[in-house]
Amino acid sequence: MTVQSPATGQSAPSQQFAPREQFTYDGRLGELFGIFFTNLLFSIITLGFYRFWAKTRMRRYIWSRVSLNGDAFEYTGTGGELLIGFLIVVGFFIVATVLKTVLDLAAPPDSPIPALATVLFALIIVYLVFVARYAAQRYRLTRTLWRGIRGGMTGSAWAWGFKAMLLGVLTAITLGFAGPWAQMRLLDDRVNNSYFGDAKASMHSSSGPLYVAFLIGLAINLIGSFVIIALCGVIAGGSGFLSEFLTLAGQNTDTEEARRQMDELMKQHLGLLIGLGVFFYLSVIVLGIVAFAQYYVAMLREIANKLTMAELRFGTTVTIGRIIGLALVNILVYLLTFGLGLPVVIHRSLRFITNNIQVYGEIEGSQITHADLPRPRYGEGLLEAFDPGLF
Amino acid sequence: MSIESTATRDRFFDGRNAVRRAVLPQLIGRTLSINDPEGRAVARWDTADMTVVDQNKANGSMVFTIASDPKPRLVLFDSPQRAALLAAEPRLRRWRRHRARHGMAVGLAWTLFGVALAALLYFGWRDGSAWVADSVPRKWEKNLGDRVRGAMLDGLYGCEGKDGKAAIESLGRKLLPESIADLPLTIDVVRVKQVNAFALPGNHIFVFSGLIEKAKNPDELAGVLAHEMGHLELRHPTRGMIQQMGLSAVISLMFGGNAAGDIAYLATTLSYTRDMEREADTRAIALLQRAKIHTNGLASFFRALKDDKDGDSPWPDWLSTHPGLKERAETAEKAAQTNDGTPALTDAEWRAVQGMCTAP
Numbered sequence A: 001m002t003v004q005s006p007a008t009g010q011s012a013p014s015q016q017f018a019p020r021e022q023f024t025y026d027g028r029l030g031e032l033f034g035i036f037f038t039n040l041l042f043s044i045i046t047l048g049f050y051r052f053w054a055k056t057r058m059r060r061y062i063w064s065r066v067s068l069n070g071d072a073f074e075y076t077g078t079g080g081e082l083l084i085g086f087l088i089v090v091g092f093f094i095v096a097t098v099l100k101t102v103l104d105l106a107a108p109p110d111s112p113i114p115a116l117a118t119v120l121f122a123l124i125i126v127y128l129v130f131v132a133r134y135a136a137q138r139y140r141l142t143r144t145l146w147r148g149i150r151g152g153m154t155g156s157a158w159a160w161g162f163k164a165m166l167l168g169v170l171t172a173i174t175l176g177f178a179g180p181w182a183q184m185r186l187l188d189d190r191v192n193n194s195y196f197g198d199a200k201a202s203m204h205s206s207s208g209p210l211y212v213a214f215l216i217g218l219a220i221n222l223i224g225s226f227v228i229i230a231l232c233g234v235i236a237g238g239s240g241f242l243s244e245f246l247t248l249a250g251q252n253t254d255t256e257e258a259r260r261q262m263d264e265l266m267k268q269h270l271g272l273l274i275g276l277g278v279f280f281y282l283s284v285i286v287l288g289i290v291a292f293a294q295y296y297v298a299m300l301r302e303i304a305n306k307l308t309m310a311e312l313r314f315g316t317t318v319t320i321g322r323i324i325g326l327a328l329v330n331i332l333v334y335l336l337t338f339g340l341g342l343p344v345v346i347h348r349s350l351r352f353i354t355n356n357i358q359v360y361g362e363i364e365g366s367q368i369t370h371a372d373l374p375r376p377r378y379g380e381g382l383l384e385a386f387d388p389g390l391f
Numbered sequence B: 001m002s003i004e005s006t007a008t009r010d011r012f013f014d015g016r017n018a019v020r021r022a023v024l025p026q027l028i029g030r031t032l033s034i035n036d037p038e039g040r041a042v043a044r045w046d047t048a049d050m051t052v053v054d055q056n057k058a059n060g061s062m063v064f065t066i067a068s069d070p071k072p073r074l075v076l077f078d079s080p081q082r083a084a085l086l087a088a089e090p091r092l093r094r095w096r097r098h099r100a101r102h103g104m105a106v107g108l109a110w111t112l113f114g115v116a117l118a119a120l121l122y123f124g125w126r127d128g129s130a131w132v133a134d135s136v137p138r139k140w141e142k143n144l145g146d147r148v149r150g151a152m153l154d155g156l157y158g159c160e161g162k163d164g165k166a167a168i169e170s171l172g173r174k175l176l177p178e179s180i181a182d183l184p185l186t187i188d189v190v191r192v193k194q195v196n197a198f199a200l201p202g203n204h205i206f207v208f209s210g211l212i213e214k215a216k217n218p219d220e221l222a223g224v225l226a227h228e229m230g231h232l233e234l235r236h237p238t239r240g241m242i243q244q245m246g247l248s249a250v251i252s253l254m255f256g257g258n259a260a261g262d263i264a265y266l267a268t269t270l271s272y273t274r275d276m277e278r279e280a281d282t283r284a285i286a287l288l289q290r291a292k293i294h295t296n297g298l299a300s301f302f303r304a305l306k307d308d309k310d311g312d313s314p315w316p317d318w319l320s321t322h323p324g325l326k327e328r329a330e331t332a333e334k335a336a337q338t339n340d341g342t343p344a345l346t347d348a349e350w351r352a353v354q355g356m357c358t359a360p
Helices: A027-044 A051-065 A078-106 A114-144 A158-172 A179-192 A207-238 A240-249 A255-267 A272-304 A318-338 A342-355 A382-386 B002-009 B080-088 B092-135 B137-153 B161-175 B207-214 B218-233 B238-252 B261-269 B274-290 B298-308 B325-336 B347-354
Strands: A023-027 A066-068 A072-073 A144-146 A149-153 A195-196 A201-202 A312-318 A359-360 B009-012 B023-028 B030-035 B040-047 B050-055 B064-067 B073-076 B186-190 B197-200 B204-208
Touching: A023 A144, A023 A342, A027 A051, A027 A342, A027 B197, A051 A066, A051 A072, A051 A078, A051 A255, A051 A342, A066 B261, A078 A114, A078 B080, A114 A149, A114 A158, A114 A195, A114 B197, A158 A179, A158 A201, A179 A201, A179 A207, A179 B080, A207 A240, A207 A272, A255 A272, A272 A318, A318 B238, A342 A359, B002 B197, B023 B080, B023 B137, B023 B347, B040 B325, B050 B092, B073 B080, B092 B238, B137 B186, B137 B197, B137 B204, B137 B238, B161 B186, B161 B218, B161 B347, B186 B207, B197 B238, B204 B207, B204 B218, B207 B218, B207 B298, B218 B238, B218 B274, B218 B298, B218 B347, B274 B298, B274 B325
Parallel strands: B186 B204
Antiparallel strands: A023 A066, A066 A072, A072 A144, A144 A149, A149 A195, A195 A201, A312 A359, B009 B073, B023 B030, B030 B040, B050 B064, B064 B073, B197 B204
16 A cells, blocks of 8 residues: 655645545565465364454455555454354254254155255255355445444345345246346345445446346357357368268167277277367367356446445446456466465455456545444354355 | 654544544553644543554554444554554554464364364264164164165166075075064165175165175175174164264265265265174174074175275275275184084075076
8 A cells, every 4th residue: 555645735634645536455465375374274273163263364464455545444353253153054054954864764755755855955055045145245344444434234134035036036937038137136235235334335237238248148158169069070070080970870879899880989089089078178168258257347347337335436447358367367376276376366356356446536534424233243154154265 | 754744644533434534643641642733632542441453564554443442443654653652552562462362262262162062063973873873763764764775776777586586585584683573674686796785774685786796605695694684783774874964964064065965875885884894794693693504604705805896887886885804804704613504595596596687
């Protein structure tokens, strides 16, 4: 963080600080690695129980190194709160598992009850994951401090979870076509219930731009797959494998002899087949990444355009190329270091996020006052069980 | 950077609204007066009540609050005023060590609690599941076993050779201990080339055709059957399923998966502890002696299996679920002592059993 030193001679407080509202990140890789390896060591020693404090420690550091307009954020959550949330979920799972086992044992053969119970159990878990996502946002907001004022969140996690389930069903019924709309409605709900002090965040997003991106993504996948398959066909045809294969396949394949010939053919062209397989899968993965990235960028832009917070409006400089670059390098770093490069991933991601969010407008701090929005007593619970644990 | 300009970077947030106030701290005795640029006191803090929230190594700033009401924040950069504060209250300089010590104490307490809880759950589960298995009504056990057997038979080719079936079932009846004779015994021979046999809750035994091919004589088959009946009598399959279905749910929770598993496949992978296997071996010898059948079949089968092991199948074989074969062969031989008795099956019966998967 570099707060500009005041221009000479000026002393009025409002002019002493940089007027431009911007997010900055001034974390250091060395410090991140220090925290990461200490966390790793203690997590191993305590058979994983330290993870709640590890996560808290990492968050404390990250929050404190991100600032808006020169004032750093602060994370006030504790490891104990996360642990209690986790224990509650474990308790629930133990009770549910015992119930399920008793049901399985007690039900007569051919009874549909165990199968129904399994489906119900799975549905409840999906529901709880949604509930947890909302609750986790509330937890993080209430534990985030900026200029001495904390965030908060209104609304019911249970109701939101229910809505998310319904919209999920709708998305499935429409073969994914309701997805972008459902996604933005759910996001709007979460944003419009979020507060900083008594200032409410607001977003009324439109899913129009997302549908454009959605269709482009679909086209990329469909046309791209067609091209790839055609290319594979041309290569296989050029090597003569395809014609031999078709001849053999046209004959009766049930005989021992035909099967042997087929095996023989496969063995001869093993290199080609493996090469084609690798080419096919890699191309499909690349297509998927490009399609997803352009959709994701459309979503980020829509969020940035429609989100307002107090007097602030936002913009983003994120592009498809940049986001793919970020993700690919992060994945490579993570995989090549067997996960030990996680601090690099965190560091790059935070620099990317803060560099690509633009903030417009000025915060009139005197108008934002502390609000006593409910503050949950314990953290994240279920999300803890499903969280990949980046932060 | 001049002292003056660093001093003006110091800022104060009162915790009531999001206004940043440029302040100049001034230490007066044991009180820190936090003054605005005009010299008016915005707040007065007792230094003994102050604590450090954080320190930014990149820009050298320290964030303070007061312990009695930790809502306001005071951000101080390095300055003579801050140096004076830290000199007057050296405890603030050692905040990191204090926090680490406090964190360790809290973390250690919770960790001990967690380990104790995990140990309690583990041992409670292990010993508790034996108790649960023993107190599960036989009817439930039968329901469970019937369902798993049904699922197994759905996906496998059952060998129905009549004479062979009659022979192996009559051998089974001879061996079946009275204590579990309340439920009918089923022995299903299925066409799988893997060498395997296992028992399901509710008096069901599965034998893979691979095991019959592998067996050199009917005594070896009888030994395996007697061993599985030992498990049944000790209710090991029920205990194993409770333990492993339950444990797998807990483990999948830990790793973020869901708790549903394929019961039928699980039944073939049930593995027992060495103690449980030894108990079943001991029971097997007793059952063979009671039925007046050669007792060395089990040991010789163990020896035959020990060295060769074929892969290539989704089904696990008897070896992978029965550890410590060499030692157990020796124990079984010792327990049998003599090889009294008669062959388990007549030559004609044995041939019928061997031909079960091809005969009508």
